[in-house]
Amino acid sequence: MTHLAQPTASHFINGEYVEDTTGTPIPVIYAATGETIATVYAATPAIVEKALETAKAAQTAWAKMTGTERGRILRRAADILRERNHDLSVLETYDTGKPLQETLVADATSGADALEYFGGLAASLTGEHIPLGEDWVYTVREPLGVCVGIGAWNYPTQIACWKGAPALACGNAMVFKPSETTPLCALKVAEILHEAGLPAGLYNVIQGMGEVGGALVTDPRVDKVSLTGSVPTGKKVYAAAASEMKHVTMELGGKSPMIVFEDADIENAIGGAINGNFYSSGQVCSNGTRVFVHKDIKEEFLARLAERVSGAILGDPQDEATNFGPMVSERQMDIVLGYIEQGKEEGARLICGGNRVDMPGYFVAPTVFADVTDDMVIAREEIFGPVMAVLDFEDEAEVIARANDTEFGLSAGVFTRDLSRGHRVIGALEAGSCFINSYNDAPVEAPFGGVKASGVGRENSKEAINHYSQVKSVYVRMGDVEAAF
Numbered sequence: 001m002t003h004l005a006q007p008t009a010s011h012f013i014n015g016e017y018v019e020d021t022t023g024t025p026i027p028v029i030y031a032a033t034g035e036t037i038a039t040v041y042a043a044t045p046a047i048v049e050k051a052l053e054t055a056k057a058a059q060t061a062w063a064k065m066t067g068t069e070r071g072r073i074l075r076r077a078a079d080i081l082r083e084r085n086h087d088l089s090v091l092e093t094y095d096t097g098k099p100l101q102e103t104l105v106a107d108a109t110s111g112a113d114a115l116e117y118f119g120g121l122a123a124s125l126t127g128e129h130i131p132l133g134e135d136w137v138y139t140v141r142e143p144l145g146v147c148v149g150i151g152a153w154n155y156p157t158q159i160a161c162w163k164g165a166p167a168l169a170c171g172n173a174m175v176f177k178p179s180e181t182t183p184l185c186a187l188k189v190a191e192i193l194h195e196a197g198l199p200a201g202l203y204n205v206i207q208g209m210g211e212v213g214g215a216l217v218t219d220p221r222v223d224k225v226s227l228t229g230s231v232p233t234g235k236k237v238y239a240a241a242a243s244e245m246k247h248v249t250m251e252l253g254g255k256s257p258m259i260v261f262e263d264a265d266i267e268n269a270i271g272g273a274i275n276g277n278f279y280s281s282g283q284v285c286s287n288g289t290r291v292f293v294h295k296d297i298k299e300e301f302l303a304r305l306a307e308r309v310s311g312a313i314l315g316d317p318q319d320e321a322t323n324f325g326p327m328v329s330e331r332q333m334d335i336v337l338g339y340i341e342q343g344k345e346e347g348a349r350l351i352c353g354g355n356r357v358d359m360p361g362y363f364v365a366p367t368v369f370a371d372v373t374d375d376m377v378i379a380r381e382e383i384f385g386p387v388m389a390v391l392d393f394e395d396e397a398e399v400i401a402r403a404n405d406t407e408f409g410l411s412a413g414v415f416t417r418d419l420s421r422g423h424r425v426i427g428a429l430e431a432g433s434c435f436i437n438s439y440n441d442a443p444v445e446a447p448f449g450g451v452k453a454s455g456v457g458r459e460n461s462k463e464a465i466n467h468y469s470q471v472k473s474v475y476v477r478m479g480d481v482e483a484a485f
């Protein structure tokens, strides 16, 4: 019997589903059971060619439409996403294993927000007039052309929309390659965009592993590459794109600090630490996985934290009562369990969790280590699972220096009732997406992205427009041209 997650076909190109079973089969495995629920096929060179040719051909006419017309289509797509939120959330849960309780509020909804926001901005994308005496300069905001989006597996619907919405609003075409681990949701985004009236060829989805991503990145017809993925992949893709000076956005990994001062509202800080470590079972790029807690409140923090973590409900992710799901794959589970063993060997104090859960699927118990030191591997490397490292500190200058002592710079959070200190400390932290008395809020109105090895460019907000368009300046002389000879 065909599982309801099985898509119509593997790829969506030129406004329709396209199949080519000669590509490498990619099984889609439901992380809560280990069963194969769908199969898609990696794009062959012919499929890659068709997607790029189609995108290139469709983009010129799209760019000539008014922003109002483009925006209307994106906003219609946002409405359809919201109307179908339940079905899309069920699919997201099959694709990723994340609990339905989360996907109902975080995935298609945040994708719809992006489509609505950039749909609303499309009509206001203008240049400026710069008077220069009798002469003047005007600027024109132009699309880049064909953009490639490459996704990670933790937020497949959101990533497909966060890249597609600003690209399309600016008049570009997109070829999107989802993660091979979660190939399903982006196909629905493409289907809905076309149902909303998007002309054929402007948003194409093709499947595949890194080689397909690599073929897209190096193709001369591609003008921009936006990757969400790990730092090692980011370095490769950035280098490949640099050979032809392509525009890039790099949304990469992190090992972000969350600092809890002694005057913090401790329950709020614990709530922030739980959201910033255990939401999506810890598979969130911006997570505050190094939780620095002032030594005076550390033991109280740990005791209350352990009590609250015991409230995690592990189970069937399609059951709305479940609030903690499995790792996306067996491979990711093994990576996370390997880090947990390393934490134990390094001498960190295990407060809770620390094991695979004895149930079907790839569940790792929410894990907290205390007495973690800066040099431990679990404090230095991105784990991308439910593993919180709690470190203690004594004073502000010391904790800022330690928080910044990392190659990453995606996010940072501070909990304190002293707002002067909150702003001062956030100002000194090397991170792109920061929080005061909160953690991991990512509304579409706020720029999102990292500094240092965590990334280049920003998604969301008006900032994203700068990364999907370029400015042409035109000098207009009103008088005669003066020349030396």
Ligand SMILES: NC(=O)c1ccc[n+]([C@@H]2O[C@H](COP(=O)([O-])OP(=O)(O)OC[C@H]3O[C@@H](n4cnc5c(N)ncnc54)[C@H](O)[C@@H]3O)[C@@H](O)[C@H]2O)c1
Pocket: 150, 151, 152, 153, 154, 155, 177, 178, 179, 180, 208, 209, 210, 211, 212, 213, 214, 217, 228, 229, 230, 231, 232, 233, 234, 236, 237, 250, 251, 252, 253, 254, 284, 285, 286, 382, 384, 410, 449, 450, 455
């Ligand atoms: N900053 C953000 O917004 C953000 C959001 C989500 C996830 N992430 C990061 O993503 C990582 C987890 O996701 P992942 O395991 O899927 O990452 P990954 O780097 O393994 O893969 C990401 C994507 O890149 C593709 N890819 C791999 N090699 C490639 C190559 N040489 N050329 C082109 N494409 C290639 C993969 O097929 C996949 O689609 C974590 O590090 C996490 O922090 C970042």
Ligand SMILES: C[N+](C)(C)CC=O
Pocket: 154, 155, 283, 284, 285, 286, 442, 448
């Ligand atoms: C962008 N965000 C934080 C919602 C998901 C990243 O993994």
